[in-house]
Amino acid sequence: MITNGRGYMKTNWERHNPIIEIPVEAIQSIIRSYSSYHTVQNVTLLSGGLSHTNYKVKLEGDFVVVRVTGNYESLLKEETLHATLPGKVRSPRFLHLTKWSGYGVGILEWKKGSLLYQHLTDSSPNNMTRMGKSIGQQLAAIRELTFDAFGFLDTNLTVAEEFRLTPENFISTIESFFTTGYASKWLPNDVIDQIHRFTRENAHLFKEDESGPKLVHGDFNGLNLLMNGSDVSAVLDWEFALSGSIYFDIGNMLRYQYSHMSSFESGLITGLSEGGITLSENWRKLAKLADLVSLCSLLNQKVCGENRVQDIQRLINITLNDSWK
Template sequence: MKENWERVKSSILLEDQEIQFAVEKWKPDLSIQRIEVLSGGLSHTNYKITFMKEEPIVLRVSESEENLRMEKTLHDHLHKYKKVPLFHKLISLKEYKAGILQWKQGRTLKDMLYEGTPSVSGKLGYSAGLELANIRQYPFEKSGFFDQHLDVVEPFEMTQERYLETMEMFLGPHISRWIEKEMIDQIRDFAKKWSELISLDDSSSALVHADYNGLNLLGDEEGITAVLDWEFAMAGSIYWDIGNFIRYPNTPNFSYCEKGFIAGLKSQGIILPKEWKQIARLYDLLGL
């Protein structure tokens, strides 16, 4: 999965006393027992902080104040949605901004699929479908990218023409540093062949997690327990998140998970056309 992707920015490494200072800005009397750098995160750096008597927290450190403010606004907006961690406080820390978030228990969906059974994988997929349906209950008037107040300030309305224009921009000369020409040609051919299916996307503009996959979903054998890492959230089509979710079909037991996922969406009234997978792949190509 994407744990092997390059980070967008270098990790932000803090000294223990700097982390203690950050915690004291929230609750000055807490005694830190352990500090652990968490894996994952393509632009922020996350620390798990364990205390002697209190529940653990996550210290989420970023160079982007606006992005963290957007996340806090979103977490506050979703406070009734129990699968999203509470965002306790936003603080300044040296030249960075840091968020103090609730620690959520659970194992990553990715790990559970690797170690699980078909029945458990199907149940997890079903639960992931339910949670995506819950996320879609937060509508927006237009699609695009948020400012810190969750206003759409960079509209992005998807049409076949807009899709192909955006794909050509992504496949510009710089992309050859990472992808061989043969693969670039295959991506371009796929986009041209299937882009007309964009017209079948009748989902309205609503909240998009934009990184909805097995590394950002926690769970147990009963289902999904948490949806983490909202740094790329936006407003738009459900296919952004569907495409992200099905990106790794070779993951063990994923076929059972995918069937459960679609069933979970269907149970909430989200009925997809027979071409849903091609549409989701189209969106996910832009999400890469």
Template sequence: MEDTRQNAAPGEDEWQEKAGWERGEPFVRLSLAELNGLLESAFPGRSVEFAQSLGTGLSNSNYKIRMHGEERSYVLRIYRGDADVLRKEEAIARLVRSVVPVPAFLYTDASCARFPRPWALLEWHDGELLSSLRTTVSQEELASAAAALGRTLARVHAFPFQKAGLLGPELEIRTPMRLDEAMFTGFAEQSLMHGEAGRLLGSCRTEALWAMCRRHAGLLEEQPKVYSLIHSDFNGRNVLLAPDGAGGSEVTAVLDWEFAFAGPPLVDIGNMLRYEPAGSEFGRHFIRGYVQGGGVLPERWELKSKLADLIALLDLLNGAADAPNRAADLVRLIDRLLAEWA
């Protein structure tokens, strides 16, 4: 039988998602003794048998741990931000867990009394990250995974909000916002003409991207009547998959809701398809699963999702002055965006 596993090196239009990106903040490294002291309140009188740092995240610090005398594994999540981020993620987990696979929060400490940062103990979910899986499976298996991710995202977007904005710890709209023409052009102009993004892109790219932004910004003027829960970091490094027992794939966990907010669904679609060339097989199956799962797409959704994701790309580029690998990857993504849509 022909081997259809994708072992070839990435081609010109394919590269590994966020490969080599610098962390936004150093990983919080703890000794076994420090981990035992931290977890004493969650596991009184018990000790850690196994601890492994999970290096996939770029902001918070995560460990896989196992306690003596117990086969069950846990995730220790140490937050870089304040307690509100922990509370928001915990509230989202409670909200969606009946229809979206997410780790349950088993213990939290936001007091910073025993440790200078908020932290949480979460249940461990088996599975493989999409970013790792997609380089080793067949095209058929990848298509099944893409469709499963689309269906899962549709369930995320089924949670409605009457307004768009940043969420507080109780999922209230803390900071209202709109992704419309005025917001888009204002942010793009600030980033390109006055921000670090323009400097890193250089004058030629900046002029071409600014022209593209002005030409297409009107597509964002139409706003949805109801907004959705948006993960805002829905990509291959934050979703776990496993075989479903019937020859396909299932999503076993959607991770890291730190940046979640209420907004238009195209933000998440653009994020997941960020590294995909236009019309890719993965993208087609992902969108098919999204629609089958109840997701609704507007006209010209593909370009609109690219414009929505461009805000994220520029925001990331504005903060990449001291992160050359991240900056180079973002510039390459913008080069492809210009080649396909300018």
């Protein structure tokens, strides 16, 4: 059961980009660019994913994922990252990168499991704790990859644009979404005013963020974590990875609230601790603040679907009104 009026994860959100339809014959050609010995037996469009298009492709005795996007460089970054991830991070192997009809195409290992969000609505407290612990262990493993600076990564995993959540940058970043960006198009003025007051009142908390310039998944939530029982079997979809604060990923993970979340959070903290990570005493607040940046950035679009806007506004209101309990 979902509590406190919170909704299901990204329910009915409109896609960033339309689905890219590829004929079976073209998928066969793509597969043969990877291996001439394989024949495509079946192709299934995978649900989920609001940016890239993913197909499950059955080969003889095996499956792969064919991942398609108009942004070739994002796949190139993913390929580099998959080859660089710490060994403890459970992620599918990136097998091949090519192009088709102007699109970037990646072929990735198929991993068995079910997505985390499918388990969050009806799991027992004990299972929520176990899942949280496994996720905390994976997040700690992700944080083993360190960079020289904070910011957005290029295809070589070099920081191409520096960005760090300091108190000053937190305020200026939020303000920029509404003054020079498009976010003001999607929210009422009274909510925007409340966001500005809220950021100024709480920005000082980022002085406590000592998490360092380390790997951030950037979309770390129940839609991108594959589970085998209560254990993480794979962390998926790394196109938004950056160097930054751990509180981005924690905030994203805890954005939606379900029954027994205290058990889940307890397991998460245990898994992080076992991986050598100690959070600030105000970790929940920092996670909410970091996620407010993410939520506002999602509204910083010329075109933003109605369902997406409604859910993001609801999530922002939750942050503004009851995140400090």
